[in-house]
Amino acid sequence: MGKLIDKKIVRPRKTRAKVKGRIVDSLTSAGTIRKDVLGVKTIVTGTVRGRTPRAGEPDILDRAIEVIGTADDAMRWMGTPIRALDYATPISVIHTAKGRESVLAVLTNLDHGVL
Structure with a gap:
């Protein structure tokens, strides 16, 4: 069990990690998600390696949802190799500033019908 802190039950980190692991394993084995798309949490929460996005970033x-249309299609696109990214997946390159710029440039080109 966890400790009661400020009216919340706080579970030890190991327990939380095990629960997350089981959830991920269940979802991947059921075909609900692919492991290479799991980094999307990084995008959704707006954090990359512990850094928060700057104002206006x-x-x-x-942006992907805006350009592509639906959240499901945008998530699928994030895990698809893109020629303009040298056949890397957008999710695999967004962990660097240059990668984020490249993905945003591809999305802008898609939005303008260039690709």
């Missing part, structure tokens, strides 16, 4: 997932 575009949210990549929001």
Whole structure:
């Protein structure tokens, strides 16, 4: 069990990690998600390696949804190799500033019908 802190039950980190692991395993084995798309949490929460986005910095997932149409299609696109990214997946390159810029450039080109 966890400790009661400020009216919340706080579970030890190991327990939380095990629960997350089981959830991920269940979802991947059921075909609900692919492991290579799991990094999307990074986009959704807006954090990359512990850094928060600066004011005015575009949210990549929001931009992808805006350009592509639906959240499901945008998530699928994030896990698809893209020629303009040297056949890397957008999710695999967004962890660097240059990668984020490249993904946003691809989305802008898609939005303008260039690709």
